[in-house]
Amino acid sequence: MFCNRCGTPLEGTENFCKKCGAPVGEYLKAARKAEPTPPPEPPKAQEPERPVEPPKAQEPERPVEPPKAQEPERPVEPPKVQEPERPVEPPKAQEPERPVEPPKVQEPERPVEPPKAPGFDQTWPEDPSSGPSQPPKKKGKKWVIPLVAVLVVAIGVGGFLFWRNMAANQAYQEAVASGSETLAKGDYAGAAALFEQAGEARELESADRLALAQAYLGMGDREKAAQLLREMTLAQEDEQYDLYQRLYALAELSTQVEQVNADNFPVITLTLTCDQPFPLGVDDLTVREGEMDCQVQSVTSEGNQVSITYLTYDAEASEELRQPVLTLSVEGITQQRQADYYTPYFAPAQLRLVSTDVSQYPVVRAYFKVVDQDTGSTVEGLGNNSFRITECVEGGEYLAREVKAVMPLEGNGGLNIDLVADKSDSISPVDMGKIQTVMTQFVQELDFALGDRAEVLAFDSIVQQMCYYTDDVALLVNGINNMSTDGLTAFYDAVYDGVTNATLQGGARCVIAFTDGMDNRSRHTPEELILYANEQQTPVYIVGVGGSVEESTLRRIADSTGGRYWFIDDLYDLEEIFRQIYEEQMDYYIVEYVSDESVDSYATRDLMVNVSGQGYRGDAVMTVTPTRSIRDDGGVEGGHRYELFKESLTWEEASRKCQQMGGHLATITSQAEMDEIIAMAEAQDVKYIWLGGYTSYDDQGNVFGHWVTGEEFTFQAWSENEPSRQDQDGTEEWYIMLWNIQALNGWYWNDQRNDPVSVVPIMADGMGYVCEFE
Structure with missing residues (x-):
């Protein structure tokens, strides 16, 4: 007998099932009386059909569980079959041909065995003594066995697959770890075998694929590495992208150097091909020639051409065979490319430093002249790699300096030119007209847009600034036209001042001077002039006119300072000489x-x-020794302004100080400007102020004034009977002063000697000068 609810065997004397507590009906009692023997034990008879061993569910010695007695609606659930967390035992999982015997479990055509029917399929009549009973739901029970069987199979297969994936991952990780260690030791073949083994377990990850490519490259198998990398696709933001590109470039770079360019020897350029972007830089490459390591300067690529430029050592002779070895390195992987070339034939070149500019220090801008030593013609076409500079500062050691740029002056910078013209009495009015015509034409042809600037100095007994440095053509022409013949010849002093003013401008500079006679007024000697011009790095070009010039002295000055000397018969020839000088200056290399x-x-x-x-x-x-210029330390700032200095100086000293500060002695071209300067003077109790102007005689002997800036001399405020052009003792008065004379009851102009304090010491307490900054 069995319980009609849970199928538990019954002895026949119970009123209730010991396991589930279900009542035993009267018909069961009658049946027990009629049955002389107990039914066979159902568990053992039906054991092969059940998916999970049922013995534990039918152990008679186990006490009835009280909680389960309170669940009348639950069918018999084999606990161990329905636990999802318990996978099929490994031994059975290793025998895939016998996981569970599903045929016997899922045979729907087999009739229900009689012992099993009372517990699962039969409906028993109600026991009137025990009240109505809830029979099992027939329709809800039929899918349990197939479902349980499917779950068992799925769990078994899933467990097997999970175990197999775990094993594959473990094998992959072990192979990759060993491969990485082997690769780090430089055993590329061993590393490649281990990474290939990992790839057999499952597909290689990106980092491991790159490591395998690295091993292939280390073995020298560029084709395998390229194929492996060709099959990869990495985004630029991927952390492995840089290594991927570097390895790919190494795999695709041509095995031979395609071309060697030695035109700029000792700078050599090697050209190779690469069908991939080439991210390798200077730090990834080395070049060696013989026993000498060479300096790699740049690596550039355009299209599929890769150019590697390096600096080699000088050759002892022309057409010497060189065999450079290029070594490329990526993550410890090195490859080499070899080439050969012959050093070119060298013609000797003469190199001369013209001037320097340190306004952008520590960048030094040096101006060099390079010419053919035999012909004197300019060597053209030199570039960034043509110059090597080794510098020793103040007794230190010689150090190679980085050359940032090399360029011709023409098209890349302006020229500062100081035009020094002779206007002494020996120049006739006709010749002065020729000089003015040629000089005017020359300044009109300068390239002011590119940075050219010019100054016009004229000399007779003194040096006069007809127009201070400017790029304003109108001012330059006006200054040229203000020249008139007078006095003696202070040629050396004029060139000396021209060197000083040109040096203050910085950059490329020169002095172009011409004279028609012997110097008979200068304070400076030719030797002093040569020494000073060389110290200031300013070349002097000189043109001699007429038969009274000291040609040997003038030639020596020009040649010793890096300039040239010409002798002409006609002043109109100045035009061609000016043009030659300008073109020669434009051939400088910056x-x-x-x-x-x-x-x-x-x-x-x-x-x-x-x-x-x-x-x-x-x-x-x-x-x-670099020279100081007004452009150093950022140049002059602040726009147009006046600045007054209360100091007793000569006119020449005051003018020099203003120019050294980047300005000039003030000029007055309106009453408003004069009132502004007067207010400054009265605020500082200054009574005598130097202005930036001169007085001269015209061809008719009349006195006239002009400003150092070349501005029109239209506004005037002379004292009565001034300008006189001579002091009471007969000394020449060339310079303009603004002074406050009580007897005249106001401020007026007066022409003065260069050092009035020497004869009127009381003026020293009220002396001053005003600098004007444009």
């Missing part, structure tokens, strides 16, 4: 290099300069 920012920019330094290229080679050793 070389920018980086010096030592920890030392003073004006410190003396020794330079060793080597130049090569375009079939030329030359070198020079020179000592340089």
Whole structure:
């Protein structure tokens, strides 16, 4: 007998099932009386059909669980079959051909065995003594067995697959770890085998694929590495993208150097091909020639062409065989490319430093002239790699300096030109007309848009500034036209002042001077002039006119300062000479290099300069002391303004100080300007103020004034009977002063000698000068 609810075997004497508590009906009692023997034990008879071993569910010694007795609606649930967390035992999982025997479990055509029917399929009549009973739901029970079977199979298969994936992952990780260690030791073949083994377990990850490519490259198998990398796709934001590109470039780079360019020797360019972007830089490459390591300067790529530029060592002779070895390195993987070339034939070149500019220190801008040593013609076409500079600052050690840029002056910078003209009495009015015509035409042809600037100085017994440095053509022409013949010849003093003013402008500069006679008034000697011009790095070009010039002295000055000398018969020939000088200056090379920012920019330094290229080679050793210019420390700022200085100086001293500060002695072209300067003077109790003007005689002997800026001399405020052009003792009065004379009851102009305090000492207490800054 069995319980009609849970199928538990019954002894026949119970009123209630010991396991589930279900009542035993009267018909069961009658049946027990009629049955002389107990039914066979159902668990053992039906054991092969059940998916999970039922013995534990039918153990008679187990006490009835009280909680389960309170769940009348639940069918018999084999606990161990329905626990999802328990996978099929590993031994059975390793025998895939016998996981669970589903045929016997899922056979729907087999009739229900009689012992099983009371517990699962039969409906028993109600027991009138025990009240109505809830029979099991027939329709809800039929899908339990197939479902349980499917779940068992799914769990088994899933467990098996899970176990197999775990095993594959473990094998992958072990192979990858071993491969990485082997790769780090430089055993590329062993590393490749291990990464390939990992790939057999499952697909390689990106980082491991790159490691395998690295191993292939280390083995020298570029084709396998390229194929492996070709199959990858990485986004630029991927952290592995840079390594991917570098390895790919190494795999795709041509095995041979396609071309060697030695035109700019000792700068050499090697060209290779690469069908992929080439991200390798200077730090990834080395070049060696023989026993010498060469300096790699740049790596550039355009299309599929990769150009590697390096600096080699000088050759002892032309057409010398060189065999460079290029080594490329990526993550410890090195590859080499070999080439050969012959050094070119070298013609000797002459190299000369013209001037320097330290206004952008520590960047030094040096102006070099490079010419054919035999013909004197300019060497053209030199570039960034043509110059090498080694510098020793104030007795330190020689250090190679970085050359930032090399460019011709023409098209890349302006020229500061000081035009010095002779206007002494020996110049006839006709010749003065020729001079003015030629000079006017020359300044009109300057390239002011590119940065050219000019100054006009004229000399007779003194040096006069007809027009201070400017790019205003109108002012220059007006200054030229204000020249008139007078006095003696102070040629050396005029050139000396021209060197000073040109040097203050910085950059490329020169002095162009002409004279028709011997110097008979200067304070400076030719030797002083030569020394000073060389110190200031300013070349002097001189043109001699007429038979009374000291040609040997003038030629020596020009040649010693880096300029040239011409002798002409006709002043109209000045036009061609001016043009030649300008073109020669435009052939200068601007070389920018980086010096030592920890030392003073004006410190003396020794330079060793080597130049090569375009079939030329030359070198020079020179000592340089950079000069101060008004552009240093940012130049003059603040716009147009006046600044008054209460100090007793000569006119020449005051003028020099204003120019050194980047300005000039003030000019007055209106009453408003005069009133502004007077107010400044009265505020500081200054009575005598130097202005930036001169007086001269015209061809008819009349006295007239002009400003140092070349401005029109239309507004005038002379004292009565001034300008006199001579002091009471007969000394020439060339300079304009603004003074306050009580007897005249106001401020007026007067022409004065250069040093009035020497004869009127009381003036020293009220002396001053006003600088004007444009």
